[in-house]
Structures are given as C-alpha cells and as structure tokens.
Amino acid sequence: MENWSDVWYLYAYPPSDRLNHALVDGSIDRVFTTPVLRHEQLLTESVSESTSLLKNQEAEDLHITEDKDGLKCLIKAGRMRRAFNLTTQLLVKMGHVPNAPIRRAACSVESLEIWNCRFQLLIALEMQDVLKEEAAAFNELDAPDLYFEFRSQFRRLDYRGSVIPFQFRLIHAEIPRFSAQYEHSLSRLANLENDARQVFESMNNDAHKAVWKRRLEAVRLTQARVVYHMKDHISSITIYEELLEKTEDVDKKKLIMDQLLRITMALGHFKFLESLINSKIGDQVHKRTMWAVFGANYQKALDLLNQSSADSTETCNNKAICYLYTGRVKEAVEILLAHRRAPVPLMKNLYTIGDLASTNSADIRSQHFSKHCASLADLYDPAQLRVL
Numbered sequence: 001m002e003n004w005s006d007v008w009y010l011y012a013y014p015p016s017d018r019l020n021h022a023l024v025d026g027s028i029d030r031v032f033t034t035p036v037l038r039h040e041q042l043l044t045e046s047v048s049e050s051t052s053l054l055k056n057q058e059a060e061d062l063h064i065t066e067d068k069d070g071l072k073c074l075i076k077a078g079r080m081r082r083a084f085n086l087t088t089q090l091l092v093k094m095g096h097v098p099n100a101p102i103r104r105a106a107c108s109v110e111s112l113e114i115w116n117c118r119f120q121l122l123i124a125l126e127m128q129d130v131l132k133e134e135a136a137a138f139n140e141l142d143a144p145d146l147y148f149e150f151r152s153q154f155r156r157l158d159y160r161g162s163v164i165p166f167q168f169r170l171i172h173a174e175i176p177r178f179s180a181q182y183e184h185s186l187s188r189l190a191n192l193e194n195d196a197r198q199v200f201e202s203m204n205n206d207a208h209k210a211v212w213k214r215r216l217e218a219v220r221l222t223q224a225r226v227v228y229h230m231k232d233h234i235s236s237i238t239i240y241e242e243l244l245e246k247t248e249d250v251d252k253k254k255l256i257m258d259q260l261l262r263i264t265m266a267l268g269h270f271k272f273l274e275s276l277i278n279s280k281i282g283d284q285v286h287k288r289t290m291w292a293v294f295g296a297n298y299q300k301a302l303d304l305l306n307q308s309s310a311d312s313t314e315t316c317n318n319k320a321i322c323y324l325y326t327g328r329v330k331e332a333v334e335i336l337l338a339h340r341r342a343p344v345p346l347m348k349n350l351y352t353i354g355d356l357a358s359t360n361s362a363d364i365r366s367q368h369f370s371k372h373c374a375s376l377a378d379l380y381d382p383a384q385l386r387v388l
Helices: 004-011 017-025 046-055 068-076 080-093 109-124 128-138 166-178 184-202 206-229 233-246 250-267 270-278 284-294 298-307 313-325 329-338 344-357 361-375
Strands: none
Touching: 004 206, 068 080, 068 109, 080 109, 109 128, 109 166, 128 166, 166 184, 166 206, 184 206, 206 233, 206 250, 233 250, 250 270, 250 284, 270 284, 284 298, 284 313, 298 313, 313 329, 313 344, 329 344, 329 361, 344 361
C-alpha cells in the first residue's frame, strides 16, 4: 500500500484474541480466510433490456475499465446489476472460486475492497441468501490473516490494524438479521461499537477523530435499523433520539428526525409524535404536514405542501397522496407525471393511481418509463412496474 502514513488511521483496529495467540505462537502468513463465490451467474440488466424494447433501440452502453474505478462508475450511473456482474468477474480473476490454486494466498487488500462492494450490492439487490452464504467464510472477522501485523509483507513495514474495510464490518454485523439468528446482529454491533470507540479514544488528530466519530454514528444507526426490524420499536426510537441530540450535522439531524416521524406515525404514538412536531429540529412545514396526515386532515396537509417551495420526490409523492385521499385522482396523476425526476417509489405510486384515473394507464406507464428509464437505477425489475 502506498502512502501508509496518510491512511493508517482508516485501518486502525484493536487486535483480536486469535491474532494475539497466533503472534505468541510465532506463526505468521498462515491462511485462515478463504472466501469463494457462491453465485457466479451473471445478472440480467433488466432495465436496459426494457429500455431497448420500449424505445426500439439499443440502450446506451457505458465504457468502463474492469477495475475498482469501473465499479465506482457503474454504481454512480445506477447500473447496479452490471456492477454486481463486474464484482463477479474481478473476484474470479483473483481466484475466489472453489478449488482455485491461488486460494492458498491470503485475501489481498484489493480483493477485500471488491468483496466489500459486492456485499453492499447484494443488500441493495435484496439477494440476502447469497450474501449470507458468501459472507460465512469470514466468520467473526477475527482471523489472524485479516490483520496487517500477521502478514510478513506488511509486518516488516510496521503496518498495524485490520485489512477489513470498516463498511465491511458494518455489513457483516447486520447479516444475521436476515436469518433465524437475527439477535446475533446485536452482539456483533455491540462488539463493533466497543472496538470503534476504543480506536476513537486512541486518536490524537482532530481529523482522524472526526472520521471515527462518524463511524461510531454509523454503528448506532445500524443498531437502530436492526432493532426496528426486530420489532423493538422503543429501543429503535431511543437510539434515534440519542443520535438526534448528539449529531451536529444539520442534514443528518433532518434525516434522523424524518425517520423518527415515520416510526412514531406507524406506531400511532400520539404523545411522542406531538413532542417531535413541537421540536425546533427539522423542517417545520414538513412536520406540520405529517401531523395533519396523522390526523387524516389531508386538505390541511395539501395546503401546507402547496405553501412549501420544496421540489423533492417525497414532497411530490405526499401531494399526490393527499390529492388521492381528497378525491382528486386526476390531479394526483398530473403532479406525479410532471415531476422532473422519477425514482421507483414515485413510479409505483403513479402507476397505481394511474390505474384508477385512466383507461389507458398502460400507455401512461410505458411513456413515463421510456422518458425516465435512462436515469433509473436497475435495483428493480421493470416487470414489477408493469411497463411491458
């Protein structure tokens, strides 16, 4: 690795018991971790295929380099399935396939970055079964060969810390929630929080401490999400409240407030929701709108939304829903059609409401999809949107 003096703090991590025992025994360079692909079949780029059929022309191709930079380019362009396919191709070249002779070597720093990207894509593509199967080889991320000081090539350069990217650890901690052992996520996250706090407290440079403070926040946000999916809504609210109080970033505070609003509205928690509405944190018009929706006063909510200058897809969706519930189906369709962007949640609302408003809803779906498909991330199958 180049410029270690500039990046060492990103890889800092407390040594595991397994590493300490291995170093006492005097053994280094032994391979413990040998992950392999369990899904080598390439995914179909369904959005591109649907675009070609609807427009009767080939979808625009992206010319990228087959490396980490190419992965970033594909993800930025929303080509998630092609990005996933590229992780498959790269890991095959690196020998991460069953019975490959090259697997006698430890995972390289570069291959772990590809695995990290692949696991994020597996979550985004909702391929949790593949994620669980492929991540199993990493066990508890405590194997000696996952640390720099266990590898002679780095040891002689005095590198210390974990070769595992921190985002990888976050994903690894969350994986059990997709299985019957979902409570194991909580123990992994607790250990991750303790380790991250230990590193944070060891940092002397303010910029380095800021990075690890954000990482600690990311762990807490993941904990809140996990306990929410475990139906422990009170614990989830408690964590979000703590983060709301401690977080200094204004945009992050707004996101946390919005999540708290959604949870409390879903629970019907009147008193807590009222306290959130009266808080000075967040967009006041948005909060008053949600309060009106909570009370089923859709006309008041619509009046508040129309006063707002916000042009987000969330605002557009909320207006459409309020139009729908006040009996103005045509206006709901028109406002969704007119919006400059069309992420999938907006498309789903438009196509569902369109079925109520028009006899030619199939044409509306096809025309709207054709107009916006170039900017649509391929996380969803167009067949679910009924555009073909």
